[in-house]
Amino acid sequence: MDMIAQKRAPIYEALERFRKMRIVPFDVPGHKHGRGNPELVELLGSKCVGIDVNSMKPLDNLCHPVSVIKEAEELAAEAFGAAHAFLMVGGTTSAVQSMVLSCCKKGDKIILPRNVHRSVINALVLCGAKPVYVNPDVDHHLGISLGMRVSQVEQVIRENPDAVAVFVNNPTYYGICSDLRTIVHLAHEYNMKVLVDEAHGTHFYFGENLPVSAMKAGADMASVSMHKSGGSLTQSSYLLTGPNVNAGYVRQIINLTQTTSASYLLLSSLDISRRNLALRGKESFGKVMELAGYARKEINQIGGYYAFAGEKKNGSSIFDFDTTKLSVHTLDIGLAGIEVYDILRDEYDIQIEFGDLGNILAYLSIGDRKQEVERLVSALADIKRRHHKDKTGMLSQEYIPPKVVMTPQESFYASKESLPLEETKGRICSEFVMCYPPGIPILAPGEEITDKIIDYIVYAKEKGCSMTGPEDERIERLNVLREE
Template sequence: MKKYVQEDAPIYEALEQFRRMRIVPFDVPGHKRGRGNPELSELLGDRCVNIDVNSMKPLDNLCHPVSVIKAAEELAAEAFGAAHAFLMVGGTTSAVQSMALACCKKGDKIIMPRNVHRSIINALVLCGARPVYVNPDVDRHLGISLGMKVEQVEQAIRDNPDAVAVFVNNPTYYGICSDLRTIVEAAHSHGMKVLVDEAHGTHFYFGENFPVTAMAAGADMASVSMHKSGGSLTQSSLLLVGKDMHPGYVRQIINLTQTTSASYLLLSSLDISRRNLALRGREAFAKVAELAEYAREEINRIGGYYAFGDELVNRDSVYAFDPTKLSVHTLDIGLAGIEVYDILRDEYDIQIEFGDLGNMLAYLSIGDRKQEVERLVSALADIKRRYQKDKTGMLSQEYIPPRVVMTPQESFYAPKEQLPIQEAEGRICSEFVMCYPPGIPILAPGEEITDEIIEYILYAKEKGCSMTGPEDEKIEKLNVVTEKKGGV
């Protein structure tokens, strides 16, 4: 096989060679290079549908790569400082679940913060592992949960010496980072693996002054959303693996749930994006950090808003801060973050990443320019002038510590009944409830439904948050575990 270097893109190059060959297709997909679905060709373009192909010998196979996909994964591992890398076409959700399934089986304990993405709790529903939650500190002014304190992680390890892994989300959606190196050392000293949800940290691997990466910190596995800040197509991701994980076994785990019909559009986008970052990432992300700092200064100059940054760092619950994150606290102008989100989209044609009850996030990356940031700043100033009001009575809390009664798997598969939300107090939830984005559950299977949680859900619905998870699409009822005589 050819010796590839970072300037190469093996999958992309193989697709280009294939496209020039004008092969007659008697295989899937059935649109046959777009001829069978002209509207699809019109939407995506001939070049795109011509390379929407199935696995074949010249293009390798994601389930068992031996040529160009294998080369692309080796280049990704080298670029990210990992022992091995896996191209993922089921999003970072698939990567997170593969990490958990590779380390945990039924009854195993895994230590994790509760402010995690639903994907890891979904993995526990599948494998039957037991979560040991470390409840994060909360910034009371901002209403956001912070990172994992080393002291709390060490206590959880001492209390649960039989745990098999520690899971860390680093950075959080808001850019908050934990002391990853110390957490890895503590976990490894007790024989536990460290799994890192690095969905929002692709750029850490290509920055001079960014927080430490999972691989540099010695973590065993990390899931990286290349499509978020790395520039690849939506749904494409990487799973990075350290030297002490068996790559063949990890591949088997991935193949339990990942498609056997991998999209070459996604695969080639990962390949091209890795090359772009390896060659130009440091310069590009330095500009992103500079643009974010400019935006923070301009937004804070408006007054009323608070675009927070590395002043939050306390070397503990906020060990470091992602300088590219543009998170803005909005409550002091009397508007929830989700309300500012809606106004920006509906009246100013500006789409930001998400808004919650107290904050909004504008996601900056390699495709942003100063003129768009200036438009956002101008719109925020105008919104303050037009819509500012008294904030009395507004909720801000983004995290409510749960009371875990059953494992996610036990409660998800238990006999259940459906109740109106207002009548569900004291019962055990058997499904998820969350605002998406960011996809952090307000309720997860196995947790007790409290008055505070009910109030939060109703308030979030009232403010216009996009609620997902429950079987009831109107989110007026919740599935709860059926009570037995003498308790659940």
């Protein structure tokens, strides 16, 4: 990596030049550098609102970059070890969907684990591709889904040699990685593209002693949430491509759905954050790993909680582990993860990333300090002392293997009817149901509804999980395919 070049931030520099020019705005946005919306200026500051501008020649255009955005893309590609990098302003959802839509058309098969983010299945609704699921292993103590075993991936590839792509999470929300290098090798033997969701793996490109990144493993495309562990503004991400991908075609796919009015606040934040990680990432993520290790040790000494890490590696479904992740199992103190999540926020003013039925995740990144971690540890000790109870009868299973009957697209657009949740057993769902975060569907369009799934949804609602997806906002009814 050319560290002198990485000191550049072309979009940021262009905005600084623009700010000094005192341009008279007869273009959009209509707030005209904030003059028309004083409350917005009060909230965000004049400096911020003053660079909320539209695409213009000196600032380039995200739909067809030829100058400063093109330079920013080239610097990002170099920093991430990619052949090309696209700046994305629709979040990693947009990047994930662009990967799938670039490879798949109606009727194509795509091999993927079922514990993908909803954005992947949304893309299948849009393009009509057929999912071929590799059911991930489950850790029954923790109640979480793991990575894909290579043997399972190999079997599914051999059974579906006409599939066009293999999709991999690297890592999962909990920090678990599959054997990405081997999966890439297997897929490429069958001329399948490898698409990687690295929403939670930005730091793999810049830290040391972390799992392999998608680009280093030889994957064809990767979606990277720069706004998660990378420090850019919310909703800003990168889409990376390898040498055997037609970047011009990918740009066309991105432009099918991405805004033509890209926010320069988001674009400049990507540019500045890439520079920051290229210059200081190794040191910054070293501190994050140290902090996470300290937190795990302190939490495990409380007793009852289990903050898990690399000791779980098994060379297969947990091939590697992201040691920046602070995942904590809570069931042994008699509380669901979502209950601990709510108590931390409501009684201790601590906002963690999410809680599911058995675990919580506290997201550590370059902005965390030891004093905040100590506050979290002390709150968890206090919660155990005040709220500890017997765990009998508590559910832990986070993953229920689906019964796929139809493609997501066929079922999403099919004739449907709304039924009370308890009357849907045996019917085919035509919408999504998930807890958010993490946004992994419990039910996706085209899957059969079972007793286990109904029980899970009812239990998750009772425990306070944020349920999303269905048309009915109370999630008391589900849309199912109408029976002829």
